[in-house]
């Protein structure tokens with residue numbers, strides 16, 4: 059009986075998400091972000107119901123864009139300007155934040171900084187700050203699930219803000235259709251630094267703060283990036299990564315940057331690269347979920363406590379190494 063009640067409640071919940079009710083969507087996201095074991099079944103039922111509904115409505119038209127760059131480069135400001143532009147041309151915009159640094163700093167990208175004041179008051183925009191709980195690697199296992207809920211709620215563009223500080227970009231790049239990298243006005247030397255790691259993920263390169271006191275430096279940076287653009291080896295054949303100057307504050311270059319995104323998506327779709335990326339997104343999602351379930355199993359496997367205690371004792375008395383202990387423990391769980 060209780061199960062049936064739950065089923066009906068979840069079905070109603072999904073209905074109101076589909077109708078675009080923000081409160082229902084927010085509550086659903088909170089449930090998906092929950093790391094409490096007792097929430098997992100409901101979260102799963104909700105997500106499965108939502109995915110079923112999405113499948114019925116056919117391939118989703120929602121575009122997923124990752125926006126990355128170093129702290130303070132203007133990601134939130136750019137998202138606000140781009141978001142307003144997208145609303146003006148008829149999109150419904152959802153903003154999500156993935157904060158790889160919050161595990162260390164306990165902070166949140168949107169928490170106490172720019173709150174996207176204009177965008178957040180628009181009826182066709184939904185902004186969800188970074189959750190406080192994060193999983194290893196910084197990208198939450200829930201982000202993919204949340205994107206699906208936002209699709210169900212009728213958002214046609216999802217913008218994901220993430221700080222570009224290293225390893226997390228690859229994971230975020232695999233979750234989106236287009237990855238936009240913002241650069242600071244700065245010296246050529248700094249650019250060399252950026253190039254090594256993260257440039258390879260970028261589908262679009264922007265230089266922000268092309269205004270006021272930083273305009274000249276930004277222009278130099280733009281030129282310097284353009285002069286090295288042949289070094290960028292994009293995995294989409296014959297695709298030249300566009301390098302565009304923008305001012306998120308003065309709102310210049312914003313619509314040009316969106317045209318670049320649209321053009322990239324068009325080109326990517328025409329040769330099947332878009333589909334390929336969507337498959338990568340599914341793989342990434344599968345991997346993140348498996349890791350999540352595995353960690354949950356690891357922490358909740360009560361039957362393994364005696365073995366764990368024994369191994370800890372052996373380790374502490376120097377009988378076995380810490381590596382051996384951890385390996386033995388993991389293997390024993392796998393065999394159960």
Ligand SMILES: Nc1nc2c(ncn2[C@@H]2O[C@H](COP(=O)(O)OP(=O)(O)OP(=O)(O)O)[C@@H](O)[C@H]2O)c(=O)[nH]1
Pocket residue numbers: 127128129130131132133134135136167168171172221266267268269270272304305306307308
């Ligand atoms: N002059 C100028 N300042 C800008 C521009 N965009 C952002 N800023 C300023 O740069 C600072 C950081 O902007 P944010 O949008 O918070 O940058 P962010 O990359 O989201 O920062 P984190 O989320 O902390 O990594 C703020 O003081 C903004 O006002 C721009 O186009 N021109």
Ligand SMILES: [Mg+2]
Pocket residue numbers: 133134135167168171219
């Ligand atoms: Mg920000």
